[in-house]
Amino acid sequence: MPFIPHTSEDTAAMLAAIGAASIEDLFDEIPAELRAGEIAGLPDSMLSPAPEMDVTRLMQARARADGEPVCFIGAGAYEHHIPAAVWQLTTRGEFYSAYTPYQAEASQGTLQVLYEFQSMMTALTGLDVSNASLYDGASALAEAVLMAVRANRKVKDKRVLMPASVHPFYRQTVRSIVRHQGVELIEVPYDRTGGHTTIEALEQAAAGQACAALVIPQPNLFGVLEEVDALTDWAHAHNALAIGLVNPIALALLSPPGDWGDKGADIACGEGQPLGMPLASGGPYLGFLCCTQALVRQLPGRIAGKTQDLDGRPGYTLTLQAREQHIRRSKATSNICTNQGLLVTAATIHLALLGAEGLERVAANCHANTRTLSARLTELPGVEPLFERPVFHEQALRLPRPTPEVLAALAETDILGGFDLGRAYPELDPGLLVCATEVRTAADIDRYHDALQRLL
Numbered sequence: 001m002p003f004i005p006h007t008s009e010d011t012a013a014m015l016a017a018i019g020a021a022s023i024e025d026l027f028d029e030i031p032a033e034l035r036a037g038e039i040a041g042l043p044d045s046m047l048s049p050a051p052e053m054d055v056t057r058l059m060q061a062r063a064r065a066d067g068e069p070v071c072f073i074g075a076g077a078y079e080h081h082i083p084a085a086v087w088q089l090t091t092r093g094e095f096y097s098a099y100t101p102y103q104a105e106a107s108q109g110t111l112q113v114l115y116e117f118q119s120m121m122t123a124l125t126g127l128d129v130s131n132a133s134l135y136d137g138a139s140a141l142a143e144a145v146l147m148a149v150r151a152n153r154k155v156k157d158k159r160v161l162m163p164a165s166v167h168p169f170y171r172q173t174v175r176s177i178v179r180h181q182g183v184e185l186i187e188v189p190y191d192r193t194g195g196h197t198t199i200e201a202l203e204q205a206a207a208g209q210a211c212a213a214l215v216i217p218q219p220n221l222f223g224v225l226e227e228v229d230a231l232t233d234w235a236h237a238h239n240a241l242a243i244g245l246v247n248p249i250a251l252a253l254l255s256p257p258g259d260w261g262d263k264g265a266d267i268a269c270g271e272g273q274p275l276g277m278p279l280a281s282g283g284p285y286l287g288f289l290c291c292t293q294a295l296v297r298q299l300p301g302r303i304a305g306k307t308q309d310l311d312g313r314p315g316y317t318l319t320l321q322a323r324e325q326h327i328r329r330s331k332a333t334s335n336i337c338t339n340q341g342l343l344v345t346a347a348t349i350h351l352a353l354l355g356a357e358g359l360e361r362v363a364a365n366c367h368a369n370t371r372t373l374s375a376r377l378t379e380l381p382g383v384e385p386l387f388e389r390p391v392f393h394e395q396a397l398r399l400p401r402p403t404p405e406v407l408a409a410l411a412e413t414d415i416l417g418g419f420d421l422g423r424a425y426p427e428l429d430p431g432l433l434v435c436a437t438e439v440r441t442a443a444d445i446d447r448y449h450d451a452l453q454r455l456l
Contacts, residue, residue, distance in 0.1 A: 031296035067414045074394045074435025075419035076273050083353050086276045089344045104131035104317040111316035114304035117348040125249045125268040126258025128293040131301030132341045133286040137271025140287025142270040143300050144243045148213035151298040154239040155210045157378030158183045163197045165190040165220035168424035195224040217245040232261030244268040252363040267291045276350025300334030330391030369436035377448040401431040412450045
């Protein structure tokens with residue numbers, strides 16, 4: 001709350017009505033050792049009520065002390081330009097305080113936003129149906145895996161092929177969620193030359209056994225573009241469902257999952273953070289999940305539908321609610337199918353402002369900046385690409401010195417240099433994943449090049 005309007009007289013009147021002598025009395029049941037106590041590190045003048053101007057000046061000075069680092073980290077969360085209108089509208093009271101839209105007659109605005117979001121996501125992914133979001137991209141992938149296991153009528157084995165080129169945090173999240181439901185994740189190694197998943201690797205990982213689904217990242221963690229058509233057709237030829245794990249910005253340029261192979265992917269999911277959400281120290285974000293019409297009854301989460309009332313006016317309501325826990329409890333398709341409504345609102349407004357042409361420009365600029373960054377850094381002796389295949393958004397590089405040492409030194413110059421690949425892929429150490437979105441300028445890239453040149 002940016003402003004608390006209560007005067008001392010208001011506070012005294014409320015305490016008198018409650019029968020408490022002070023605000024402290026309201027919390028007397030909390031043990032003293034559990035209380036936060038005084039805020040440390042404040043000047044004496046700030047320990048009692050201080051002028052707003054003084055407090056603002058202190059907070060700004062503290063924030064400046066942290067510096068303003070230039071970010072070249074991607075790996076699943078990206079710094080994009082967010083038009084000012086996005087959060088100016090999203091934080092209006094009508095959206096900010098709206099809750100579950102079970103009562104359609106009182107929630108038409110919220111329901112229309114959900115419907116518009118779903119329409120935009122189906123347009124991006126080329127699939128028939130979208131839900132109204134999940135917690136984040138990792139939990140969306142977990143839900144996609146569970147959905148595929150439930151929906152695959154031809155394969156009863158709970159085995160799912162998971163490429164090692166999927167983000168390690170995503171793989172950890174999926175494993176945590178599905179392991180108690182008897183789902184076995186079979187890791188598929190990536191090609192050490194191209195950084196992609198090959199048909200030969202799939203054959204070896206499957207070892208002749210039936211699998212319910214195959215996860216296909218596009219692009220994968222390394223930024224490498226996968227052979228999605230061949231992988232999708234392989235999955236379908238082996239009676240497995242194809243799950244596309246996609247970056248929504250990349251879909252402005254790349255073939256959508258609904259067009260992969262002869263029949264298209266069955267499910268698509270991913271992280272919606274690039275669509276109007278700031279990095280915000282890791283969240284909150286949203287996960288999107290789309291599928292074909294044939295799988296709609298297995299799709300977890302809320303679906304908003306559009307209809308007409310008796311007077312012919314458009315109306316919106318939740319549909320197929322029997323899949324949800326508020327109706328079927330333990331028999332629901334999922335018990336984490338919350339709607340991240342506020343983030344959906346931001347994503348919807350962001351997409352509406354950019355439009356198809358704007359989103360394509362963002363994607364093209366991201367790709368161009370990453371190519372420029374890669375070209376500049378690989379001018380330096382000992383810095384070279386780890387993989388030889390085409391990339392989008394990110395580039396994996398080999399360094400001539402230990403990655404943690406390089407990143408720590410770059411951080412001292414206010415440059416967040418990238419994601420240390422050696423943490424999750426020891427065989428790639430010293431490896432660095434760098435990213436340059438549309439907000440990075442030529443001066444930013446030159447600054448990174450010059451700083452790394454001094455270090456090396």
